[in-house]
Amino acid sequence: MCGAPVLLESPPAESPQGFAAAIGATPAQMADMERYRLLLEDWNGRLNLVGPSAMAAFWSRHALDSAQLIRLAPEARRWADLGTGAGLPGVVLAILLKDRPGAEVHLVESLAKRCRFLSEVVSELELPARVHNARAEDVKIEVEVVTARAVAALPKLLGFAEPWLRRGARGLFLKGQAAEAELAEARAAGWLLDASLFESLSDPDGRIVDIRSAKRGR
Secondary structure, eight states: OOOSOEEOOOOOOSSHHHHHHHHTOOHHHHHHHHHHHHHHHHHHHHHOOSOHHHHTTIIIIIIIHHHTHHHHSTTOOEEEEETOTTTTTHHHHHHHTTTSTTOEEEEEESOHHHHHHHHHHHHHHTOSEEEEESOGGGOOOOOSEEEEESSSOHHHHHHHHHHHHHTTOEEEEEEOTTHHHHHHHHHHTTEEEEEEEEEOSSOTTOEEEEEEEEEEOO
């Protein structure tokens, strides 16, 4: 199942003030977001975690793009971010979930140098998050939502996420304008999907793929 994309309405977030208004972020959350932005800017010069030009659009391109997932699963407390890289969306989710009892975000990343950055962010901001220097398929934990951003095309990404989805997790994957084509490709490859598309708050061409169930067909 997948009809026309559903629009999530929100004001623009080109600035910290716009982001706070769009998400309803508290002053404490905004302080953590700014500390994260500064850490990312510092480490980016050494590790090239995100494109240098993208830092100028941090609040819309990275922060809002990540934070919008909370709206789709507001009650979820346990998340896993596969191939988290610079911590997007996982670190942003952990900041927004910081004061919620039982919250935990698992940041799964196979590159050790990125994990060093993530560990510093988690420690400095005292986030409810754990860093796993591992491949997604090797991490065996229970979560309510599994997410990913800019990791792989959907047919391949579903393979990475399959163990999590099979254990009942919901998939929320940040995608671009090719999301519908990737869904069609996944189905053509034999995936049986209960999926919906949501328009992105951060990019009119972006989409969030919401996977309620995924099984490999015979």
